[in-house]
Amino acid sequence: MAATAYPLDLITIGRSCIDLYGEQIGGRLEDMASFAKYIGGSPTNTAVGGARLGLRTGLLTRVGADHFGRFIREQLNREGVSTIGVKEDPERLTALVFLGIRDPDTFPLIFYRENCADMALEATDVDPAFIRSAAAVLINGTHLSQDNVFDASVGACRIARAAGARVIFDIDYRPVLWGLTGKDAGENRFVAHDGVTARLQQVLPLCDLIVGTEEEVHILGGSTDTIAALRVIRERTTALLVCKRGAQGCSAFPGAIPDSLDEGVVGQGFSVEVFNVLGAGDAFMAGFLRGWLRDEPLETACGYANACGAIVVSRHGCSPAMPTWEELQEFLDGSARPFRLRDDAGLEHLHWASTRDGQWDELTVLAMDHRSQFEALCQQVGADPARIPAFKALALKAVDRLAQGDSRFGVLLDGRFGMRGLEAAADHPYWIGRPIELPGSCPLAFESAADVATELATWPANHVVKCLVFYHPDDAQDLRERQERQLLRLQDAARKTRHELLVEIIASRNGAVTDTTVARAIQRLYDLGMKPDWWKLEPSDSAAAWANIERSITDNDPHCRGVVLLGLSAPEDELIASFQVVAANPIVKGFAVGRTIFADAAEQWLAGRIDDEAAIADLSSRFAVLVQAWRAAKAGTAATSEAL
Known part of the structure; x- marks a missing residue:
């Protein structure tokens, strides 16, 4: 039956854990000092990889009723993987794995899987309706090591076969998880054992596709x-057999086994530097299934598989390294690539841009990240600056009163005075921006440690780094180049710490602004290699200026999230008039406005003339006026377009 007859293309069954990846490369696991947190486990990685390639995937597993279990579920939802089959186990913790990259051949692993949630999966967790919703199910060898998960896996396979679906077996052999090595030998890939072989062979009659490395073929x-x-495997199954061969690619055997691996259907490998083999096999499986489940030629499926494996073997992490369909097509376009693949700036940007969380066709932000302005206001009204954090905490309450959980809203708060608001925002679905620049600095300086990356490493992953720069394309060369070096440093730091970046350009303070000024500034930064996720720009009543800006952005980075307007303390009516000018421009997503909204309430509250409730009400109502005006401008533009 064609895959399109099912709601899902694939359900993967088995391991789901937290990967804690050592961030220091080239040393012992004992000497690694910090770890990056990702979701992991072979079937989980494959479900994510398949979803990124356009397959409709789901996962059947158990996670703990803990913070990591919630993270797995949230991340799967972000990746577009169905979590209907992700069961919460209140008695067990989510499994952990510590991983390291020492050299091209050494990848230390420690599995924390004693009585963990995913290994408690049992037959009663298998919902027949869920299994029947997929064109294929995938089981893993590791989950055959315990009776309860063996029964759950085999039961799901039988339900799938009865429904006319395909069964895929990823041999996925980890001797340590069968109790065949010491717990410090997690990277060991092969220990011969007749009992394991017999156990794995029990599922062979159920399979339509079997995939493994040579070592995994040996154990099976x-x-x-x-x-x-x-040949032993072929005696027990008619399934398509695929042998992964690392840099040599793969060999597939739809029928009888010839005398040499090279006599199968050979998928050629790709010449890339091996940085991290962990996760490459799961990427291979995802790529192969993207072709095989869509009934593409076997050679095509092998090509997808080898390309996905080559991409992931060049990166840090397993699931986050998985390529998207757009990225895979780019990789396969025949262009020359560096041997050290992660040095391919275009491919790396495409990976970043096509795997970011969320999409905003509209974004309206209350910006209250001002610092020097609040200090000046305190001096003006005779207020203690120690009160500023309490007022800034009201910003989130004002946004929430209006937004009511609508993720198209956001807040922009600083870590100096706005930390309480930033902390509270963690429990809401709103966009969060946070400034890094030293207020008023020109040339640009950062309000942080001497090394900006060490500061960003302390920020939650969902905080968008906002950087205001007073930048004009006709600035003196020395000033311009100093600021550009800072911006490039910041972008590098943001990417390495996995934070989105918003660059705010104010050109008007440094010189005259014409219809081409801001577009020239943006183009100059693109020419230097800058590709921020967002731009924040001054309002303008010139349609020509906005057309130039849009052209510069779309020509250089079609994946840019877009532009939000800043306010510059403009009166409300002027801002609303500027909305009318840009509403027809799809690159402008909304606004991030501050003083126009909060100036009066801040003065009144700091002076003690109004209380918290009055301040929240004032902030929310003024914010609402701009939001409604923005939406009305967009709606009017849409109506005009439809009429035309």
């Missing part, structure tokens, strides 16, 4: 001679 076939092992 019970022989360290790959051809002999494949």
Whole structure:
């Protein structure tokens, strides 16, 4: 039956854990000092990889009723993986894995999987309706090591076959998880064991596709001679057999096993630097299934698989390294690529841009990240600056009163005075921006440690880094180049710490602004390699200026999230008039306005003339006026377009 007859293309079954990846490369796991947190586990990685390639995937597993279990569920939802089959286990913790990258051949692993949630999966967790919703199910060898998960996996396979779906077996052999090595030997990929071979072979009659490395073929076939092992497997199943061969690509065997791996259907590998083999096999599986489940030629499926494996073997992490369909097509376009693949700036940007969380066709932000302005206001009204944080905490309450959980809203708050608001925002779905620049600095300086990356490493991952720069394309060369170096440093730091970046350009303070000024500034930064996720720009009543800005952005980075307007303390009516000018421009998503909204309430509150409730009401109502005006301007533009 064609995959399109099912709501899902694929359900993967089994391991789901937290990968804690050492961030220091080239040393022992004992000497790694910090770890990046990702979702992991082979079937989980494959579900994510498949979703990124356009497959409709789901996962059947258990996670703990803990912070990490919630993170897995949230991340799967962000990736577009169905979580209907993700069961919460209140008695067990989510599994952990510590991983390291020491050298091209050494990848230390420690599995924390004692009585963990995913290994408690049992047959009663298998919902027949969920299994029947997919064109294929995938089981993993690791989950056959315990009776309860063996029964759950086999039961799901039988339901799938009865529904006319395909069954895929990822051999996925980890001797340590079968109790065959010491717990410090997680990277060991092969220990011969007749009992394991017998156990794995029990599922062979159920399978339509079996995928494994040569070592995994050895354990499944019970022989360290790959051809002999494949022939033993063939005696027990008619499934398509695919042998992964690392840099040599892969060999597929739809029928009888020949005398050499090279006599199968060979998918050629790609010459790339091996940085991290962990996760490459899961990427291979996702790529192969993107072709095989869509009934593409076997050679095509092998090509997808090898390309996905090559991409992931060049990166840090497993699931976050998985390529998107757009990225895979780019990789396969025939262009020359560097051997050290992660040095391919275009491919890396495409990966970043096509895997970011969320999409905003509209974004309306209350900006209250001002610092020097609040200090000046305190001096003006005779207020203690220690009161500023309490007022800024009201910003989130004002946004929430209006937004009521609508993720098209956001807040922009600083870490110096606005930390309480930033902390509270963690429990809401709103866009969060946070400034990094030293207020008023020109040339640009950062309000942080001497190394901006060390500061960003302390920020939550969902905080968008906002940087205001007073920048004009006709600035003196020395000033311009100093600021550009700072921006490039910041972008590098933001990417390495996995934060989105918003660059706010105010050109008017440094010189005259014409219809081409801001577009020239943006183009100059693009020419230097800048590709921020967002731009924040001054309002303008010139349609020509906005057309130039849009052209510069779309020509250089079609994946840019877009532009939000800043306010510059403009009167409300002027801002609303500027909305009418830009509403027809799709690159402008909304606004991030501050003083126009909060100036009066801040003065009154700091002076003690109004209380918290009055301040929240004033902020919310003024914010609402701008939001309604923005939406009305966009609606009017849409109506005009439809009429035309």
